Amino acid sequence: MLELDKKNFDEVVYDSEGYVFVDFWSESCEPCKALMPGVHELAEKYGDKIKFASLDITKARRAAIKCGVLGLPTMLMFKDGEKVDTIDADTATIENIEAMIKKYY
Template sequence: MLELTKESFETEVLKGEGYIFVDFWSQGCEPCKALMPEVHELAEKYGDKIKFCSMDTTKARRLAIKQKVLGLPTLTMYKDGEKADEITKDDATIENIESMIKKYYE
């Protein structure tokens, strides 16, 4: 998983090509930290066709708000720089996340 910074987000995600999965999380988010090992496993499983990234929103609050990340965890799929799909905190189960990834795994 590529660790994004507010400086690298635009280049890696908004100007990126193809499917890019971004895990928005923070140090203070226990559900985020609980999901993280399983999300990393999904990155290993599907990383040959989808780029997997994570973004610690603690260090990039404005960027998160600009991306309409209003609660954590938020897991977003981008395609060619545009938001294609998103799972937010209430639906953030590993089953839902994997099912979203499979939709875009070609």
């Protein structure tokens, strides 16, 4: 899992070819921290074809806002720098996250 910040966000997310999965989270988000071990397992399972990254929004709030992240947890899938799918707080389960990943794997 690549750790994103305001310095590398655009390069990793917008300037990459192929699929990039981004997990937006923060230390104060308990649901985010509960999902994190499962998300890391998915990164190991599907990381050969999809780039996995995470962003602590406290380190790059503007990047999160630019992506339309309004609440946590939020996971976004990008393809060639364009957002193609979203998992938000209402749908954030490991099962739903894996189903989204499998659509693009």
